[in-house]
Amino acid sequence: MQKYINRSVNVINKLTIQGETIMKRSVLTLLTLLFIMTIALVGCGNKEEESNANEGTNDSNTNDESVDSVEWIANEVYPEDNHNSKALYDFAEKLDEATDGKVQLDVMVGGALGYEGPELLTAVRDNAVPVSDMLVSGVAGDEPLFEIVTLPFLVQNFDEGKLLNEIARPYFDQVAEEKWNQKILYVTPWPAAGFWTKDKVESVEDMKGLKMRTYDKNGALVVEAGGGTPHPLPFSEVYSSLSTGVIDSVLTSTPTAVDASFWEVLDFYSPVSVTMATNFVTVNLDEFNKLDEALQATILEVGKEMEEKVWTDVAELDKEQEAISNENGITTLEPSEEFLQELSDLTEDIRNDWLETAPEEAKEIVEKFNEEVGR
Known part of the structure; x- marks a missing residue:
């Protein structure tokens, strides 16, 4: 992984050097272009017959932009030690090996390229950055279908989250390519969100009066539905609050929870899987299509392998982080089937309200998912 971190630094340095000289070059570039245009205009009249003669051969040049190898900048908004960043570094290394160096990714972590997240769908579409990791629900402002992954209590455990991803993936692939000019390479999960509390929460009745920190609209709606008060605090204020x-x-x-040492101020954890967010890594479709079919197939195969690995890794990460919390004093309260059903029933209106205005594909996904899980 260090190899790809070093390459990322070199790319940033090259971009900086280019930025310092661009103004000096602009006047010379303009004069050069004017000279070239003059020569071209003079030559147009003389070349008309030759152009007509060659007209029938133009189709053979439609693949002039095809390339044998690429070096793409890959954007990552998370810090270097985040599981998504580690996965992107790993993906870059696997691509390098599988393509004999023909496909190189220069991974830029920590938002080094200046993209914060919500604009990433359009950034990759427009090739402002050829490859990027992005939070699926984070770009739902541009593509409403993607909000489906964080509907509260649609999934009730990690395996159901994986099933939802498998059902939704063909729909996501289609909308990404047809509407957003990009191809999804792989999808990664986050551990599901649960309740971390001072008192036991084992039923909807226990949620009444909670003053709970939330991080998005759906989470706030869940807390309100249970009779609590949502507090949309930035993470930096959570511990002191x-x-x-x-x-x-x-x-x-x-x-x-581990990052914030919750065991110092809280006592219980209920893994109720309120929502289970996912990310995907995409590549600009025009860039992808410049490669021959064999390279394209290799990239997609490496992406498939990467996805399988990350879902396994994150499931283990979730267990490891929970164990660390338990070792330090947090008690896990495994939710009963009755509690999970209560939560699902309680938030049914939230899901239905969203589905009323959601794309038709979203309704199909939910119907297929509910049929698979028997709800």
């Missing part, structure tokens, strides 16, 4: 009693609970996943 717990310490001072501003809040008494948090809606989040296990890695966040």
